[in-house]
Amino acid sequence: MGKKDAECVAFLQWALPRLGLRWSGYRKVHAQVCKRVARRCRQLGLADIASYRDYLAQHAGEWPVLDGLCAITISRFYRDRAVFDSLAQNVLPALARSAQRREAATLAAWSIGCASGEEPYSIALAWHFVSGAAVPGMHLKILATDVDATVLERARAGCYSAGSLKGLPAAWRTQAFEARDAEFCLRDDFREGIEFRHEDMRKRLPDETFDLVLCRNLAFTYFDEAAQRAALDGISRHLRPGGALVLGTHEAPPPDRCYTPWPGLRPLGIFVFRPDLAETDRFD
Numbered sequence: 001m002g003k004k005d006a007e008c009v010a011f012l013q014w015a016l017p018r019l020g021l022r023w024s025g026y027r028k029v030h031a032q033v034c035k036r037v038a039r040r041c042r043q044l045g046l047a048d049i050a051s052y053r054d055y056l057a058q059h060a061g062e063w064p065v066l067d068g069l070c071a072i073t074i075s076r077f078y079r080d081r082a083v084f085d086s087l088a089q090n091v092l093p094a095l096a097r098s099a100q101r102r103e104a105a106t107l108a109a110w111s112i113g114c115a116s117g118e119e120p121y122s123i124a125l126a127w128h129f130v131s132g133a134a135v136p137g138m139h140l141k142i143l144a145t146d147v148d149a150t151v152l153e154r155a156r157a158g159c160y161s162a163g164s165l166k167g168l169p170a171a172w173r174t175q176a177f178e179a180r181d182a183e184f185c186l187r188d189d190f191r192e193g194i195e196f197r198h199e200d201m202r203k204r205l206p207d208e209t210f211d212l213v214l215c216r217n218l219a220f221t222y223f224d225e226a227a228q229r230a231a232l233d234g235i236s237r238h239l240r241p242g243g244a245l246v247l248g249t250h251e252a253p254p255p256d257r258c259y260t261p262w263p264g265l266r267p268l269g270i271f272v273f274r275p276d277l278a279e280t281d282r283f284d
Contacts, residue, residue: 004049008034011049015056017224019067020202025222029072036069071148072222075115077160078122078167079216080249083268087212088126091244091262091270095211096135098242106139110210110238112201113218114144117155118164120194121186123214125172128190143206145199152196158186202227205234213239216269217248229254236273245271 012030013023026033041052056062078084092107099107111120120142127140146152165173165184177184199206201219219231232253239245245259247269253259262270 004038005031005034007049008037011037011053014053015066016070019063019070020224020227021070021222022224026070026072029074032072033070037066040065040069068147070222072217073115073148073151074217075118076164076167077118077125079118080268081167083246083249083270084122084126086262086265086268086270087123087246088130090265091212091246092123092127092131092140093134095242095244096131096138099138099211100135105137106141107212108208108210109140109142109212110206110208110214111142111144112213112215112235114146114155114196115148115151116160117144117152117158117196118160119214119216120144120155120196121158121190122168123212124190124194125168125176128176129169129172140193142194143197143208143210144194145197145201145206147198147200149198152198155196158191159183160185201231201234205238208238209240210238211240211243212246213243214246216246217251220247220251220253225254232256232259236275239273241273241275243273245273247271 009030012026012033016023016026037049037052041047041049044052044055046052046055056066096107099105109120109123111123114120123142124140132138132140144155146155159180160183162184165177173184176190177186197206213235215231215235220228223231235245236256236258244262245253247253249267249269251269253271258273258275259271260274261267262272
């Protein structure tokens with residue numbers, strides 16, 4: 001570890017807890033944040049990261065800026081293929097059948113920390129090509145939120161490099177995307193029902209109730225224990241009983257008897273929310 005990297009690590013170990021974040025989550029990805037902090041120091045005309053720490057002590061309004069610099073954006077289509085295959089083949093159809101039993105015509109999903117849109121678009125593609133055929137007449141609506149307005153603009157544009165699409169089945173790439181200059185852009189038919197919204201789940205939650213919530217590699221990796229509990233409580237208030245919570249494959253929610261691994265699937269970070277679930281609402 002070089003001197004500058006060591007100084008940045010020490011800085012993050014000091015600063016992250018003050019933001020409700022934890023160093024252990026950033027250990028492998030801290031270089032991304034360090035580059036942003038170095039860029040911010042240059043913008044402010046500061047000599048080094050020690051000067052930035054002093055600056056933070058004197059300018060309380062800089063802390064939200066630093067918080068934004070700590071947002072990790074690593075995303076691609078169909079990231080963790082086994083997870084999306086399970087969602088397409090098992091979870092989404094089960095949720096749709098549950099919605100049919102309560103005579104609902106729409107299935108609602110929330111993608112938290114959607115970054116450039118790869119996750120919500122992957123769900124939409126899985127629904128279009130696999131899940132939706134099993135439940136004619138059912139519509140999928142997706143709310144996708146992120147704290148970074150810049151990545152949301154890219155998400156709304158819906159254009160990606162070939163490398164970002166390599167995890168998708170070839171037939172899906174051919175049917176759902178069109179080449180445009182050096183990128184591949186999602187066709188309009190596959191964008192229907194998706195809303196991108198600039199929101200921070202730590203400060204504001206949607207008004208809607210969801211059948212499916214994806215909070216992958218975000219709250220339960222980067223947030224500290226108190227913030228994780230607050231995140232889970234917030235999700236629980238907006239997740240329908242019997243609904244699904246999807247975390248990263250190496251994540252688990254804080255201990256909560258209401259969340260159990262999705263039945264019949266090997267551990268993939270997919271949990272069912274059952275706070276006193278009536279027998280009639282259980283999945284087939």
